[in-house]
Amino acid sequence: MTTPDARERREYYRITDRIALQISPADGVPGETAPLFALLSELHQLEFESRHLLRNLDERDRAVTACLRLVHKRLDLLGQAFTWNLLHDSGATRDVVLSEGGLAFVDAEPYALGTRLDLRMALPPQGLGLQVLAEVTGCQAVSGGYEIGTSFIDLEDAQRQLLARHVLRQQARVRRADRGEEA
Template identity: 50%
Template sequence: MSTLDEEDRREYYRIEDMIALEIQPLSGPEAAGQEVLQDASPLFNLLSELHLSEFESQHLLRQITERDRNTAAYLKVLNKRIDLLSQVVAQTVLGKFDEPQRVVLSEGGIEFEHHLPYPAGSYLAIKLLLMPQALGLLLRAKVTHCEPESFGTFAIGTEFQYLTDAQRQLLARYILQRQAQERRLAREHTESGN
């Protein structure tokens, strides 16, 4: 049974967003396995690796900053250039996705509408392209519920399975950045309305 604190935390780390999403059912060893999924698209895999390697090197950049500010400043400029290149790759990858759709995203899972039903307990490969950071993630998820909606679609809730620490941290960072952006926009709207 979850406590009120766990429920509050879950709500805090949950956002509604528009993202590019691709769903594939998993079966057999892929469904039960704990290994990181790989996509058939080399560009998407490259995009994922760019962000994971950037995340994994952040602690090194902090150490360099403590010792040599000039080198750290130069590395930050290089990192910015790599981010710009990853956005170019993301735009290419985005062309292969369907239109972005409304989802509810958290560190623990994702809820979305889909034209096909997937029974509770089944496993999916969920490919996410989160913009504007150009963050590409391919995650394994277990379907928690699937309910019919209007117009022949289904509301599907999932729980991510076997996330790496880097994947979890990247999701958390994206969610926190989106929440900060929403608060900033709301504050600007309130200030401009006065």
């Protein structure tokens, strides 16, 4: 028999975050991506794919690795600038609960269970932009609208890793803030 604690356990760690979120109904495939959003997503995918190459290079040539790390840092700064533009274009940010497995948010409109949504997320401050397909798993009336729970569908491994890294960074930032350290 399953205990209440076992039912409440989650597969992924969840955080409360403030992100830019664009929501649109999906017909099973992600919609057309805005050029700036696509560029930002591609930057992060390439960074993820090149990590193991950089680790291997570090063992052979530390000077080249140091130079590539500086170039990477410059690209991160450009990504952050793109994110701020994307945040401006996306409108107001909103509070969400985010994990590698899904997203919960409050919206003015209810969504039927099983509805597929195309979600575009801009996650500051790292400049992470993701477009994912999600399915509505919960919809409950709350003050100010409806609390919508979603589960990501067919998330690529690179996207899951980027989300995991964002969640861990935000968790560490909150812990530092709780201890009174600078973030």
